[in-house]
Amino acid sequence: xxxxxxxxxxIAGALHKVSPAxxxxxxxxxxxxxxxQVRSIIRSLLTAGELSYTYEYGTSYLDISLxxxxxxTERIVILPPGVDLDSGKSSAAVRISTGASFGSGRHPxxxxxxxxxxxxxxxxxxQLDDKDSALLDIGTGSGILAIAALQLGIPRAVGIDxxxxxxxxxxxxxxxxxxxxxxxxxxxxxxxxxxxEKFTIITANLRYPTLVRLCGTVVSHLATAxxxxxxxxxxxxxxxxxxxxxEKGFACRWQATEKGWVGLVLQQRQC
Numbered sequence: 001x002x003x004x005x006x007x008x009x010x011i012a013g014a015l016h017k018v019s020p021a022x023x024x025x026x027x028x029x030x031x032x033x034x035x036x037q038v039r040s041i042i043r044s045l046l047t048a049g050e051l052s053y054t055y056e057y058g059t060s061y062l063d064i065s066l067x068x069x070x071x072x073t074e075r076i077v078i079l080p081p082g083v084d085l086d087s088g089k090s091s092a093a094v095r096i097s098t099g100a101s102f103g104s105g106r107h108p109x110x111x112x113x114x115x116x117x118x119x120x121x122x123x124x125x126x127q128l129d130d131k132d133s134a135l136l137d138i139g140t141g142s143g144i145l146a147i148a149a150l151q152l153g154i155p156r157a158v159g160i161d162x163x164x165x166x167x168x169x170x171x172x173x174x175x176x177x178x179x180x181x182x183x184x185x186x187x188x189x190x191x192x193x194x195x196x197e198k199f200t201i202i203t204a205n206l207r208y209p210t211l212v213r214l215c216g217t218v219v220s221h222l223a224t225a226x227x228x229x230x231x232x233x234x235x236x237x238x239x240x241x242x243x244x245x246x247e248k249g250f251a252c253r254w255q256a257t258e259k260g261w262v263g264l265v266l267q268q269r270q271c
Contacts, residue, residue: 003031003041008050008064015259017054017061054106063106066098070105073118076148078105081176092118092151095176096144101166103142103205112256112263113205113231114148119254120201120227120265121152131155136199136221138190138206138214143170145203145229147177154201156182160190190217198223205231212244219248227253228266238262 010026011018024038033041042062045051052065064070069085070078076092077085085093098104105111124133133155137146140159150157161167167185174183200223204211211230222228228250233241235257242252245266254265 003027003033004045004050006030007041007045011051011062012064013259017056017063019059019061023062066096066104066106072105072111072114075152076114076118078144092148094144094148094151096142096147096173097169097176099142099165099169099172101141101163101169103140103144105144108258108261109205109231109263110144112258112261113145113203113229115256116229116231116254116263116265117145117149117201117203118152120229121149121154123227123253123265123267124200124225130200133200133223134158135201135203136160136193138202138204138218140170140185141166141205143173143183143185145205146170146183147173147179149201149203150179150182151177157184158199159183159185160188160193161185162187162189190214190221193221195220197221199226201227201229203229203231207232208234208237208241211241215244215248219245219250225267229264230266231261231263233262233264235260235262238264 007023007027027033027038049065049067051062054061054063067080069083072078076094079093079095081095081097096104103110135146135149135154135157137157137159140146140161143159146157146159159170167187170185174180199221202218202222249268250266251269252264253267256263
């Protein structure tokens with residue numbers, strides 16, 4: 001069991017994609033195992049649903065499997081369709097049918113954004129009593145971030161995405177979670193949203209040039225005392241992003257890193 005746990009933790013903590021050959025070499029060198037023993041261990045992890053194969057440009061890699069519940073925070077857990085949890089184990093069970101859209105929970109930026117949303121919702125507890133309180137998810141992909149926020153108590157959410165495939169999959173996931181009536185999915189550009197429309201929480205899991213470019217428009221749609229959830233930022237890009245949003249009066253209320261990526265929760269500085 002120690003070897004299996006080490007193998008899973010090695011893949012979860014790697015800053016790069018891990019090939020079967022790399023994991024085999026690591027296990028062989030650490031535990032003095034032969035090729036047949038290593039193959040048996042990897043096969044057992046695949047069979048148990050702890051690991052799965054992913055493919056990129058014709059190359060196979062090993063990754064954490066999403067065929068079992070994935071606990072992201074104490075409250076948020078990602079579930080594949082058809083898998084249930086014991087009642088009371090999570091206040092935000094998010095069921096995601098993995099498709100072509102980004103946002104399965106496998107990528108560190110998604111997990112960081114989910115952790116940031118959990119924090120942002122906690123910071124916005126007083127505002128959640130307002131029936132007009134809402135979340136805006138820019139580049140919603142699978143809809144995972146908006147769905148998690150709804151499960152945590154945000155009354156309604158709007159997800160925007162220019163990709164028709166993403167919009168279709170986001171709505172399918174909303175239905176899967178019984179949240180279709182509270183989640184609106186649209187292809188409307190951020191700049192075309194009604195000028196006076198404000199959101200309690202705005203999430204954007206996007207690369208930093210886009211986060212910088214959209215800064216002014218994003219801020220204009222944030223409600224007073226609202227929270228910005230930003231992800232998709234590399235560690236060496238954080239200072240630049242913070243400088244841009246800092247000029248708009250924002251300060252960091254929470255941050256975390258995973259595999260070289262950073263997630264942030266920003267709020268306006270108190271005068």
